[in-house]
Amino acid sequence: xxxxxxxxxxxxEKCVGCGTCMRACPTKAIRVVHGKARVNDERCIxxxxxxxxxxxxxxxxxxxxxADLEKFECAIALPSPVLYSQFAPxxxxxxxxxxxxxxxxxxxxxxxxxxxxxxxxxxEYLDTSEGPFPKISNTCPVVVRLIxxxxxxxxxxxxxxxxxxxxxxxxxxxxxxxxxxxxPEKIGVLHITPCPAKMISINHPVGLExxxxxxxxxxSDIYGRLLEALKNLEEDIVLQLxxxxxxxxxxxxGEIMGIRQENCLAVSxxxxxxRVLNDVEAGRLNDIVFLECLICPDGCIGGSLTVQNRxxxxxxxxxxxxxxxxxxxxxxxxxxxxxxxxxFNLQAEILPNPLPPLDSDPGxxxxxxxxxxxxxxxxxxxxxSACGAPDCRTLAEDVVLGQASIDDCxxxxxxxxxxxx
Amino acid sequence: xAADNTFIQEYxxxxxxxxxxxxxxxxxKNILKQIGVSQDVIRRVxxxxxxxEMNVVMYARQGTMRCEIDTTKIKITIExxxxxxxxxxxxxxxxFSTATPEMREMGFGAGMGLPNIKRNSDGCExxxxxxxxxxxxxxxxx
Ligand SMILES: Nc1ncnc2c1ncn2[C@@H]1O[C@H](COP(=O)(O)OP(=O)(O)OP(=O)(O)O)[C@@H](O)[C@H]1O
Ligand code: SF4
Ligand code: SF4
Ligand SMILES: [Mg+2]
Numbered sequence: 001x002x003x004x005x006x007x008x009x010x011x012x013e014k015c016v017g018c019g020t021c022m023r024a025c026p027t028k029a030i031r032v033v034h035g036k037a038r039v040n041d042e043r044c045i046x047x048x049x050x051x052x053x054x055x056x057x058x059x060x061x062x063x064x065x066x067a068d069l070e071k072f073e074c075a076i077a078l079p080s081p082v083l084y085s086q087f088a089p090x091x092x093x094x095x096x097x098x099x100x101x102x103x104x105x106x107x108x109x110x111x112x113x114x115x116x117x118x119x120x121x122x123x124e125y126l127d128t129s130e131g132p133f134p135k136i137s138n139t140c141p142v143v144v145r146l147i148x149x150x151x152x153x154x155x156x157x158x159x160x161x162x163x164x165x166x167x168x169x170x171x172x173x174x175x176x177x178x179x180x181x182x183x184p185e186k187i188g189v190l191h192i193t194p195c196p197a198k199m200i201s202i203n204h205p206v207g208l209e210x211x212x213x214x215x216x217x218x219x220s221d222i223y224g225r226l227l228e229a230l231k232n233l234e235e236d237i238v239l240q241l242x243x244x245x246x247x248x249x250x251x252x253x254g255e256i257m258g259i260r261q262e263n264c265l266a267v268s269x270x271x272x273x274x275r276v277l278n279d280v281e282a283g284r285l286n287d288i289v290f291l292e293c294l295i296c297p298d299g300c301i302g303g304s305l306t307v308q309n310r311x312x313x314x315x316x317x318x319x320x321x322x323x324x325x326x327x328x329x330x331x332x333x334x335x336x337x338x339x340x341x342x343x344f345n346l347q348a349e350i351l352p353n354p355l356p357p358l359d360s361d362p363g364x365x366x367x368x369x370x371x372x373x374x375x376x377x378x379x380x381x382x383x384x385s386a387c388g389a390p391d392c393r394t395l396a397e398d399v400v401l402g403q404a405s406i407d408d409c410x411x412x413x414x415x416x417x418x419x420x421x
Numbered sequence: 422x423a424a425d426n427t428f429i430q431e432y433x434x435x436x437x438x439x440x441x442x443x444x445x446x447x448x449x450k451n452i453l454k455q456i457g458v459s460q461d462v463i464r465r466v467x468x469x470x471x472x473x474e475m476n477v478v479m480y481a482r483q484g485t486m487r488c489e490i491d492t493t494k495i496k497i498t499i500e501x502x503x504x505x506x507x508x509x510x511x512x513x514x515x516x517f518s519t520a521t522p523e524m525r526e527m528g529f530g531a532g533m534g535l536p537n538i539k540r541n542s543d544g545c546e547x548x549x550x551x552x553x554x555x556x557x558x559x560x561x562x563x
Contacts, residue, residue: 150454153464278447281464282471283537284528357457362563363492365456366428373430 003203004062005041007196008051012036014058021050021059022390026270027149031398032388043355045145046197047270047295048304061196061305064215066222069104072188072214074180076172077105078165079192081112081242081250082300083219084320085313091230093247093320097239099229100192103222107176108239111191114168116246116328119258120335121161121344126261126289132157134265134280134288137255139163141201142295143273144350148206151277152352159290161344162208164249165191165198169212191216194303195296208347218305243329244321251317252299255292258328266292268299358401372396380411428452428490434474436482436503439527445486446470449497456490462561465541466495472534473499473557479524480504481554495561505551513539513547 017035029043030050037050037058051059069075077100084093093110100108129135138144138158147154169189177184191198193216202211248254253266265288267276273293279285296302301313308316338344358372359365375396382392387408389395398404407413430452432445450467458466470486477484481503489496506512513535520530535557539545542559549555 153460153467278443278450281450281467282443282446283468284471352460354460355454358455360457362456362458363426366426366490366492369428369452369455370425 005204006039006044007046007062007199007203008044008048009060009062010037010039011058011060014056016056016058018055019385019388019390020053020055022388023385024049024053025390026274027146028390028394030390031404032385043149045142045149046200047142047146048196049270051196052304061199061218063193063196063199063221063305064190064217066217066225068215068217069188069190073182073186074106074176075104075188075190076107076109076169076176077101077190077192078109078111078168078172078213080165080194080198080219080300081115081247081254081317082194082303082306082313083192084112084247085250085301085316086219086223086306086308087227087230087316089316089319092240093242093324094238094240095230095233096226098233098235098237099226101235101239102229102233103225105190106180107172109168109172110239110241110246111165111168112240112242112246112249113330114164114171114246115249115254116242116258116330117335117338118161118164118167118344119245119255120328120330120332121339122159122255122290123259123261124336124339125159125161125344126259132286134285134291135159136280137290137292137294138207138350139249139255140294140296140300141197141206142195142270143293144206145200145353146273146295147277148350148353149355150274151281152354154277154280155350155352157280157291158350160207160346160350162346166205166208166212167344173212188214190214192219192222193217194219194300194306196305197295206348207350219303220305220307223307241329242324244324244326245328247317247320247324250299250301251314252294253292254299254317256290257321257326259290261289263288264290264292266294268294268302269297270295358397368400372400375399375406378406378412379409382411384410386410426491428456429487431485431487434477434484434486434499434501436478436480436484436501438478442475442478443471446474449486449488452488452490453495458495458563462495462563466497466561469538469541469545469559470497470499472538473497473559475529476534476555476557477501477503479520479529484554493563495563496558497560498556498558500554500556502554505553505555506547506549507551509547509549 022030198216205211245258248257252268256264302310358368379392481501484501515536516532518530518532545559
């Protein structure tokens with residue numbers, strides 16, 4: 001079966017064509033055609049804004065379901081550190097990992113530890129990198145796609161280290177295959193995810209040939225089961241290996257918490273990320289060594305598949321960081337050895353993927369731009385989006401590209417009617 | 422330049438308006454992407470036009486940024502009403518800056534704006550009348 005192009009899907013029967021999603025989409029990928037929202041696959045970056053805002057539950061995430069656990073002879077859970085922030089103040093990471101075991105994962109790995117390991121590698125990477133600066137984090141799949149599409153010049157700024165969930169998945173699959181004496185493909189390594197976007201980085205990875213993960217289960221999907229399991233945990237073994245440095249990856253500025261360099265910057269939220277990338281492209285942030293960009297507000301705790309409100313979650317992360325300390329539990333020597341041995345090397349190049357111009361012939365593209373502005377002058381400029389485009393300018397552009405008609409504008413049509421009446 | 426093969430757009434820039442600062446150069450960048458200009462030229466235009474725009478925001482009362490694009494050339498002209506520059510040669514030197522401590526706190530004042538405009542464009546001309554204003558005209562070959 002062909003893998004879905006994106007991590008969200010529109011359910012046509014439920015869509016009423018209100019356009020809430022269309023107005024929120026940062027890349028203007030959505031139009032309402034014949035009363036139904038429609039996504040242009042080429043423009044969608046899987047940010048999940050539409051999914052977050054749809055008032056009619058007409059957008060669903062294309063993630064892995066808990067029932068899929070059965071497909072594997074052995075299932076490994078790789079929970080995002082965000083999971084630790086989703087429970088009551090007194091529930092600790094180790095208990096949550098034990099609860100995952102209880103609900104059916106044979107092995108449960110503390111992904112936060114692998115984040116911590118990557119922090120150490122990142123430190124070395126930044127120390128030895130020759131630029132261009134700022135280096136931009138590659139952990140949020142949406143940011144990577146946004147840059148490839150709208151800021152192709154900045155693709156070379158992306159950090160070239162394998163992201164923690166991928167390197168961890170590879171490692172744990174090998175481990176489990178050995179200890180269980182079963183072929184690696186019989187093992188299911190599943191990320192427990194705060195966002196649909198992880199699914200797109202599994203189905204269509206960037207920077208590697210094939211993902212090491214078999215799927216991503218939403219935090220919101222297994223939350224109830226975990227709450228139940230937490231009530232009476234029988235087992236008592238140590239599964240949490242991470243310190244606060246790894247746990248902090250759940251929030252904005254978490255990736256830079258363990259970094260020595262002073263000139264680091266953390267930005268979160270889609271609009272602020274776009275703004276800071278414009279600054280980078282204008283050459284204004286060359287003195288910054290590392291730029292952490294996360295598309296969700298306040299970082300991954302703001303992901304659309306979480307259950308706790310992000311302000312509470314942030315508080316919980318802060319608490320855990322304090323509790324488990326800002327002193328890494330990863331041996332620096334080991335991290336360096338792995339780094340030099342190529343453990344973090346990307347398996348494939350990240351390629352720019354810019355949007356096509358208005359026309360492949362520059363002269364014609366200029367003509368179309370002029371035409372667009374001419375049409376724009378005739379439109380009312382109310383940006384009401386009743387035409388099925390998010391704003392007047394986009395409608396004008398669609399008209400020039402032959403994808404819409406100027407008659408789609410309700411104001412112009414109304415005026416026409418009045419005149420002929 | 423035949424007028425009908427040229428795309429012309431003009432933006433106004435307000436002095437000391439930091440919330441909208443950078444918008445005009447960003448718009449130009451988007452236009453170039455829609456025309457399909459090469460990534461390298463886009464990068465150079467982004468840097469040069471942003472620096473010129475910010476100089477108006479920081480030093481002048483108000484100004485305009487006009488861009489003219491045809492298939493062979495991009496011309497961007499930034500004209501402002503402001504204090505003007507008395508010694509242009511000096512202003513063009515790397516590191517020369519009259520930025521105030523407040524501006525430096527915001528990350529400006531390295532004295533690299535005008536030199537960067539020169540370095541990134543294929544031609545640039547700065548003219549100024551003290552007490553009236555400054556004009557920076559830059560061009561990029563396609
Ligand atoms: N539009 C302008 N009007 C008046 N003075 C200007 C204008 N543009 C530049 N100058 C003068 O020229 C100097 C050098 O400008 P330049 O852009 O090279 O550096 P800067 O603006 O001081 O610092 P940076 O651009 O690195 O933040 C400025 O400090 C200012 O005195
Ligand atoms: S996921 Fe984001 S980019 Fe894709 S259609 Fe929805 S809002 Fe637009
Ligand atoms: S910020 Fe985190 S949670 Fe949000 S889309 Fe990116 S990776 Fe997913
Ligand atoms: Mg300047």
